[in-house]
Amino acid sequence: MRLPLAFLLGIVLSCQPLQAQPQPQSLNWAIVPMPGIFNVEGGQPVSGALYEATQLIDAQMPEVQVRYQVMSLLRMRQSLRKQLQLCSNGLLQTPARDKQGYFIPYLLSTPMHLLVRQPTLNQLLLENGEVSLDWLFANPYLRGAIATARQYPDDISAQLIKARDSGTLQEMTGSLSGENLLLMVSYHRLDYAFDYPMAYSEVASNYTLSDPLISVPLKESKELLPVGVYCPRTPWGLEMAKRIDQAVREATRNNQAFMALHQRWLPAEVYTRFTPQLLRFYEGRSATALSFE
Template sequence: MLTAVIRPSPTRVRRFNIPRPVLATLALSLVAAAPCARAQPAEPAVTKITWLASDHTPVMTGSDASGVTNRVVTYLGKQWPQVQHEIVFANAKRSWQMIENGDEVCRANMVRTPEREKSAYFINTQLTPPPQLVVRRDRLAKLPRNAAGEVLLQRLFSDTRLRGALIDGRSYGPALDEVLAARPANGAVSMYSPKDFGARILQMISLGRADYSIEQDMALVMAGNPKDLASVPIQGASELVMAGIACPRTPWGLAAIRGIDRAYGRPEGAANLREGLMHWLTPETKAHYAARFDAFYRERAKPSRIDP
């Protein structure tokens, strides 16, 4: 038996004669009401980057006189020649204030922290060995240390017999920053804002105007490896510290950091950064962190993800 097929009744189309002016008005109102993707603003043109630097010391001359920053500017001058790169010397505190203010400046070799990322765009450029306590050799026996020979920083900050000299506005890495922020208000530690990378602080220690500071291998090398100073590891600060290039969290800063990352996110960029860091490390430090350095620079040879 065949199943009966029910045909749908034909659809009636009703036509309305709507005057053209009314149709035009209706069309405009529908377009205005419909959601549409807003055109993204054009990325600002970056024609000049002012690089803030304090990695400078009169002990060194030539290409090493401004350390990491000079190397960055030299490399970018070849890879991004459309931009004028200029170095201006400013201490750590002033540099960070300018970045927070949104000035069209960038700074190399800045420790990257979540707090700083609220005001700046970053790209990672180097894993740096943790800072160590730099102390006069004739004060070594007075340091509070654990069985492994590491300095107990909280106890040291409580000892008013020893005078510390640290750099204001500088991050020493999350672990040390936390201890520093919680130090007792006993005057044992004084904060300074030198224009260089820390050479003047080390000179103060050599002259007996302070007993210790917190610094990296680089600062000792730039100061000429003073024989009267010694470096001692700090308990709780054994991890490598991530550092990078920072530009203000503004449309200009985003355009600048993306351009910088394009220059470094390739094998030759990673090789340039690695060569620059190794110049400042001791053979023992290089060997100790070799595997970590290898992994980091493999990743640095690729473009970074930079979210607005």
Template sequence: MVKRRGLAGLVVALALAGPARAEDKQITWSVYNAAPFMMTEGEDRDAGIFDRIRGLLSARLTDYAHTTLTVPFPRILTSLKNREEWCFVGGVKTPEREVFAVFSRPVAMFYPLRVIVPAAKRARFDALGPLSLRDLLVVHRDLRTSLLRNRAFAPVVDGLFRDHPPGQTHSEFAEAFRMLRNDRLDYLVEYSNIAAYYNTGEFGVPNALVGLPFAENPEPTFARVMCAGTPWGREVVARIDAVLAAERASPEYRRIVEAWTAQEDLPRIRAVYDAFLASD
């Protein structure tokens, strides 16, 4: 597990920018608590993957005043639809979202996707044979799962959840993992570094979760900066893309992308990093 690294120069808090002045251009960064990508509280505050990227961008875009606003993810989408001049680090580009938002080149990746189960229930899932998300959602409806509201994974997975919605939804990662721990869910479909974070003993029981591959496991999903689809948003994204072009190949940036990744998944992340760099 990759813990907090010596990236203090990249983790820039609001104090760096100081209070906004009337003559300043401004970026409002929307965030919510979604470890290990965004951490809004506790000793790891601002140490998440997207937090560090947001800090790097804030440090480079010195002609903007930077503020952060903590709100639930559905509120972020609603505000962007209303053309509020916000940005969010970690958005997945979809045709539906491109109607109201503009996206930077990729900043990080979501990969690999797993069926996350309590270690005590692994035998039950192993007995199903090669796992298929379609089978879990259609044939094994007795196995309980939940989906983050407004979540986008990849087309094949999104389509399965759209056609066969689970019986529950949640609004935060921690909420879902609490339900899994308290036997209110049997499994989650989640990225392995999110599960790895909660597998460190975040809830008091280290190594209590197991990630299982499944048939429909998609290729890496790239996370981007998502801003309001306005002239302001397009200008901000153009500036962000210039910063990313200069920074993404650096060892320091690679360490941000790899932060909180389980050791067994590092080779997978590194194998697709060149494709990540070539993407736009």
């Protein structure tokens, strides 16, 4: 008896091993809460300049399943050192981190400022509207502090650490996002702290302040600094870094979307001052693929 051809084909196909379906890629963004940068509610980011920028990047990776892990800066550093399968978002580039991960910049940060009350401002020696750290630390009657939870840019970090080690500056723990120092300045428990203008704007909008704070540029901190992502130096990290870099280039082609988030989160005078540099960065970023070693 001759069996129908369709029946025979069905038997043959049913005997073939099933091929595994490709699993969707997943990406864990490790983030540290920070006012105006990553605003967190209920353990998840809800707003902030870097959160909005990350969403623009996520939109260019529809095949990647994204989730956010909120953690302290210390835990983020440990995760990168242990080469865990996540990408640390919102970090400044440093030589030490470059040894542990692949860096993908996607946004420019404005310089860190000094935050003071009006009476303290009247005591500062200002030159062209700026205060020098050398002058500040030579006047120890002014009480200042840095936050354990906050990362400080390379152009001032060495001086801050030296002042901390000499006892001129206090180093304080407290809130995970470090805004407690700004509140302490407002309530006269400190005379000054260091922070980014957009962070203070967010604190001023969402907390009750005793005295308003004034943002004073630092003589030693004038450069816009790239902020980005570190993925671990593993095969997974390399592939994810390449995919994120591609998404960043695609997202920054619409540089007006990035400029709009700067305008929303920065004080107006700071945004106006740095607009040309911000535009040049995003135009260059969209046109340049990174080379990972």
